[in-house]
Amino acid sequence: MGFMQALRQRWTDADTLVCVGLDPEPSKFPARFNDHPDAVFAFCRDIVDATAPYVCAFKPQIAHFAALGAEDALERLIAHIHAAHPGIPVILDSKRGDIGSTARHYASEAFDRYAADAVTANPYLGRDSVEPFLERSDRGVVILCRTSNPGAGDLQDLVVNGDDGTQRPLYQQVARTIARDWNGHGNCMLVVGATWPAQLREVRAIVGDMPFLVPGVGAQGGDVQAVVENARTADGTGLVVSSSRAVLYASAGEDYADAAAAAARTLRDEINLYR
Template identity: 60%
Template sequence: MNFIKALNSAWHENNSLLCVGLDPDPARFPAHLQNRPDAIFEFCRAIVDATADLVCSFKPQIAYFAARRAEEQLEALIDHIHVRHPKTPVILDAKRGDIGSTAEQYAIEAFERFRADAVTINPYLGRDSVDPYLAYCDKGIILLCRTSNPGGSDLQFLDVGGEKLYERVARLVSKEWNTNGQCALVVGATFPGEIARVRTLTGDMPLLVPGIGAQGGDIEATVRAGCTASGGLIINSSRAILYAGKGEDYANAARSVAVATRDAINLHR
């Protein structure tokens, strides 16, 4: 699957910019799943099946699986999405960043072991640290630019020769690193002014925008700042959707919040 093409199709066919983030925290699972050995897989599988027609992508966060020794459940989950929802791209949120030889291994992990369609990457080790991912031409490479957390400003707002560091990242990625047209950038919904700035710098490059829902980002301001004619935004919400319900019908509760979130986004497109 070519990530950028699949993303464009999903934006169009599902009429949705919403990405459901899969951040499974067993402490928040409904009681009936608590003692199952496959609880992490099963929790996410039900959410995926209940929301697949409402989203442009799914984004599993690898730490939630690795912390519980549940990488095999992550593999099974991504396989499940590919088989049951083959048009929905999977973004592995790993935020890797290391020297080239190690990055080669991380790229194998993301694209060959987990079979993700895209991966999140930290750009601060520079171009040669990103090359091993870019070598997978059909895959999406999503680089951190202006993250959603308050401390993101500590470094990303530093002045580097007349521009801010996040602006340099946006320019570098869009003008120099994106030779195969496979790159995207992370810009938090908590900073719509920076979404607008990054949109100006990058043309119609897709932006992964986490920070609505649990982090309180403004949906209207986000959409107005970054939306393009074809879509342009992958707007992630994790906890607000995953934990909308506490009982056995949690997947239905998740679906209701996903519908409302998709519609709130579409209202401002």
């Protein structure tokens, strides 16, 4: 089963649009991990196992592992998700985008080395920089469009001349280009931040039913109701709503896994109120 099929199946079978981001920060781990020789893997595995019933995807952030020299833990974590929770896709959050053979190596890193089902990518070097990802028709390519960070508008809101002669913000041109020209295999998603509900609505109008990865709820303050009402598709799906810190670090005590499960379940239920 390809990424998009697995994602849609999960939306239906588990009745959830929640994605848990796996961003390990050992300084925030419970005390039991202080002297643990494999703390990064063990903590993330416990979070995965506790929250799996409530998620449509997991999203490990590669920099959080690489900065700790924990790439091996990341490989084993993704393998654990596939083995213990088959049917839940893994989105590797690496925001890759480069040219020529380098892009092909990044695609191989994500899909062959780490066995991710999808990867985040940066479109600003143009189509050739993401082509090696797009060619993997069974895998997902989750492309930055209107991101959730405060400085997103520095470039993404700049007005540009589209190829149809119409002026529009750059993020809208990105959405239009990906939906029209890059999504030939039907394996593209867009990253549109929860902190910009009006832009969510605008991008949805441009791209139709293309799924969105929506970061920015929880610690970044995005409003769940605004996200769902502005960005859901007609069937009440089309969204992968990501939360990381609010789930991972819901408790620093011995109940850390139960607290993470409760946070994921609460987010699922809140999203479902507005679908």
